[in-house]
Amino acid sequence: DLEFIVTASEWEAFLLENNLIKQFKPRYNTLLKDDKTYPYVKLTVKDRYPKAVFTRRPEKDGALYYGPFVPGWQAKKNLRILQEHFRVVTCKDPLDGSRLRPCLYYEMGQCYAPCIKGRVPPDQYAAVVEEARLFLEGRTADLREELHGRMLAAARRQDYEQAAHYRDLERAAEFLGGRQAVARPGEGHWEYFALYGGGEAWVIHGFVVVDGKVVDRRRWRFDQVELAGEDLLAAMLTRLYGNASVLPDGVVVSHEFQDLPLLERFLSERKGRRVRVLRPQRGERAALVATLVENARLEFDEHVDPSTVLGPLVESLGLEGAPRRIECFDISHSHGEATVASCVVWEEGRMQKSDYRHFNIKSVEGIDDFASMAEVVGRRYTRLLEEGGELPDLVLIDGGPGQVNAAHAALVRLLPDPPPMAGLAKREEWLFRPHEPAPIVLPKESPALHLLQQIRDEAHRFAIAAYRRRRATARIASPLLAVPGVGPITAKKL
Structure with a gap:
């Protein structure tokens, strides 16, 4: 059976909810174990x-x-x-x-x-x-x-x-x-909270700032949470301050949520004077929130299973499940000189550097990133099939629709049912699927997007390193080595 209580206003319902949770401690309250x-x-x-x-x-x-x-x-x-x-x-x-x-x-x-x-x-x-x-x-x-x-x-x-x-x-x-780090000039007791996560996993970091100094740090991790991130932040703050005897003069949050005005009124009623709840867009408070977000991201990356944050990719890219292995390709050259490609591998939360490969592009003259991408993808998976290697759950291309379509065409020639593929274009940071011009736009703060960016950036770094080595070798090599029958010793004598 379902019981309900009618209240005169949303504000009364907000207070009643807080009191009932503290009174009955519902079994499936996601915050019970944390407070x-x-x-x-x-x-x-x-x-x-x-x-x-x-x-x-x-x-x-x-x-x-x-x-x-x-x-x-x-x-x-x-x-x-x-x-x-x-x-x-x-x-x-x-x-x-x-x-x-x-x-x-x-x-x-x-x-x-x-x-x-x-x-x-x-x-x-x-x-x-x-x-x-x-x-x-x-x-x-x-x-x-x-x-x-x-x-x-x-x-x-x-x-x-x-x-x-x-x-x-x-x-x-x-x-x-x-011993405390300076946060920002000013007086009073302020508390800062930043949210980071996605899917069912979230991390919240907090700073207590008094008279411009960070005097305390707080951290919470949540797994298997069915609330949206903003709702989780609102619920956590309500429970935290519902039990606190010392309330701050103000609260700063990284995300705006629907009950923000209600939380401000709730704190003001408990403290006996106004308590401001802010989500700053610029200035020193926003800078401190950004620091908190970065701290939360680092803890999230260290302690949270990456598969729990890849949920947005499953639906957006039509995957059967969260990818366990991702292979990413990038092209590097300078005006068509010494073109090289890289392939880096991410598997179960870690970059597998022993599986990295770089390729010297052989069939392309001048600047043609599309043809270069098709060549490296074809060579990579031809070799993988010959050796009986493991195919990835997702192929990630550093580039937009042109690079993705060229790579997909090369893959289809080898595999009638190829693994899913997507391209991550720089600047806009949009995802593109093969032969679909409309981009997939993930939120800028999405952990899934951040993970793909990290993999893409690693492929870019590895490609640049390989390109620099090849360019250096080409520039110091003797042109006599191109003459048939002339080896390094003969070229040195000449």
């Missing part, structure tokens, strides 16, 4: 002596929750920093003053021992917790300014031991903040 176990750092600010503890379940108990941290070890790393540099309590001992002797952390200078009655005044410890809060929120500039002021005040009181402590803490805060 149920990520850890947080909990700061119990309501306690007389607050603690910083590791938790995986935020609650409405008056505490501050920082996170979720992706990967999870970052939460434990931050707890260690809070203990070593700020002396915030991170243990599970009760802080009721019942302990008689301080623990080892106190002896190591990593705790104020509020577990012992009268050891540290509550207001002094509260100041330490405030410093820790500034650190967790990434506001290291504010923290260093506060610590510097306390150092000077302690020095004026001639409390040099305390002044030295604040000095060391200021240096630690400067180090922790200085």
Whole structure:
């Protein structure tokens, strides 16, 4: 049976959906595995002596929750920093003053021992917790300014031991903040997200930027997702911020999605003031998003099975399935001189350099890329058939309709049922099928297109390298070698 709830507006439906997902945790929710176990750092600010503890379940108990941290070890790393540099309590001992002797952390200078009655005044410890809060929120500039002021005040009181402590803490805060790369000038807490992928596989990368510095990095990978990429990004952000206790002043995304205004309103309602959600087209924010996209692409290429991103090619090129082996051809020459061709092989996600071949064009005089392409394709597959080699699932040609039609004609003469073929034309980056003038236009951000471009560019590189070697050999060779009966030794004597 199907149950539904009627709401007064799209906005109410948006909030209801978020609440129901968190309440019932549907079994097939694609985001469930990515947000149920990520850890947080909990700061119990309501306690007389607050603690910083590791938790995986935020609650409405008056505490501050920082996170979720992706990967999870970052939460434990931050707890260690809070203990070593700020002396915030991170243990599970009760802080009721019942302990008689301080623990080892106190002896190591990593705790104020509020577990012992009268050891540290509550207001002094509260100041330490405030410093820790500034650190967790990434506001290291504010923290260093506060610590510097306390150092000077302690020095004026001639409390040099305390002044030295604040000095060391200021240096630690400067180090922790200085390790972050500068993102863009400005103030406030902004979070950036970039989406990359295709088919059922996607990668999302995020930066947390505070006062112009990247203070955190987040990463998510999704497999077997039935949502469109933009919808996945919207759903992930809704779930992420639905559980967060600290919300940013603004969010920057790489892709625009239908619920973007609703997400902006959702964040603004939760924060109590406006939170902007932007998709920049130019400027420094757009440059940072481009950096995130490139990071996401690199992780996608490294960890995601390439066959999952070739789905658009299956339908566009009429393939029986995602290609496992692709062979790509390119022609290189200079005004018809020393024309060579290359064949490179991509198989199951990797370039198979042991299968690369280059060909010196023999039957073509001058500039004729069409005839040169026909020759190299004919020679390649004649040899392959004679040796019983494996045919590719897709033949890729560096060129437009002319090169593709010439190569296809040569292949048909050898094989009545040849493997599928397509050409990838430079400049427009359009795909062409044999004898079909209309191009196939894949989105510029398509991972399938990017993969074909990488294979095509590798064929181009290999062809140029072979052409340069042949040209160099031809230019230093003696014309006497063309005389019948004259070999290298005789030519050298002459």
